[in-house]
Structure formats: C-alpha cells, structure tokens
Amino acid sequence: xxxxxxxxxxxxxxxxxxxxxxxxxxxxxxxxxxxxxxxxxxxxxxxxxxxxxxxxxxxxxxxxxxxxxxxxxxxxxxxxxxxxxxxxxxxxxxxxxxxxxxxxxxxxxxxxxxxxxxxxxxxxx
Numbered sequence: 001x002x003x004x005x006x007x008x009x010x011x012x013x014x015x016x017x018x019x020x021x022x023x024x025x026x027x028x029x030x031x032x033x034x035x036x037x038x039x040x041x042x043x044x045x046x047x048x049x050x051x052x053x054x055x056x057x058x059x060x061x062x063x064x065x066x067x068x069x070x071x072x073x074x075x076x077x078x079x080x081x082x083x084x085x086x087x088x089x090x091x092x093x094x095x096x097x098x099x100x101x102x103x104x105x106x107x108x109x110x111x112x113x114x115x116x117x118x119x120x121x122x123x124x125x
Contacts, residue, residue: 027056070122071105071112092116092123099123 028035028043034050035043036059050056088103094116101112106125114121 027059069109071101071109090123090125092121094119101125 026037028037033045033047034056035045035047036056037043046054046056046059049059089100090103090106091098091100092114097116099114099116099121101114101123103125106112106123110125112123114123
C-alpha cells in the first residue's frame with residue numbers, strides 16, 4: 001500500500017510541475033528586443049513592458065489571439081424607448097454620432113466592432 005501512495009504522490013508532483021512549467025511563455029531576446037513565444041509559436045514583443053520594470057519570465061500565455069468573438073454590430077438596435085434607468089452602458093461619442101453599448105450585451109464578447117461617423121471603432125469592456 002505504501003508503494004502505491006509513493007507512486008501517487010510522484011504522479012501528482014509530476015503533473016503539478018508540468019502544469020506550472022507549461023503556463024509560462026518562452027522568453028527570447030534578439031537585437032535588443034524582448035519577446036515571448038506562445039504555444040502556437042507566435043512571438044509577442046514585450047520590450048516596452050520590460051523597459052518599465054516588468055519581468056519577462058512572469059508573462060503567461062493568456063488566452064491568445066481571437067479568444068473572444070466580437071459582438072456582431074448587426075445584432076445591435078437603435079432602441080430609445082423602454083430603457084431601464086439602471087442599464088449600464090459604454091458610451092462612445094463621435095463628431096456627428098454617438099453610440100451606447102449595453103454592458104450586459106458586451107459581457108459575453110468583451111468587444112464590439114462598430115462604426116461611428118463612418119470610422120471603424122472597437123468598444124471594449
């Protein structure tokens with residue numbers, strides 16, 4: 001029985017080590033710049049972050065590119081009646097046009113791609 005316990009502890013520590021070591025990005029320094037390389041092999045320039053004191057070994061992979069699907073602007077509507085006074089919104093003013101995005105709509109998307117004054121915008125929450 002004790003042999004099984006030792007083996008289980010060994011497996012547990014091995015898995016823990018693999019999970020911890022896999023969560024950190026590989027740091028690459030080249031031509032005076034600092035990069036991290038994610039799981040897909042994509043390199044991210046973190047030179048500016050390092051220049052203000054961030055430690056490159058503390059960066060993690062995060063969710064990666066395209067982790068969130070943007071809110072489709074065609075699902076939004078120009079609703080000005082029956083709006084709750086307690087509705088939380090993210091307002092984006094333009095020169096001739098202003099848009100308001102309901103936070104509860106953004107919650108599952110984090111970002112909405114849209115246009116104001118015929119210019120592309122990204123409203124993020």
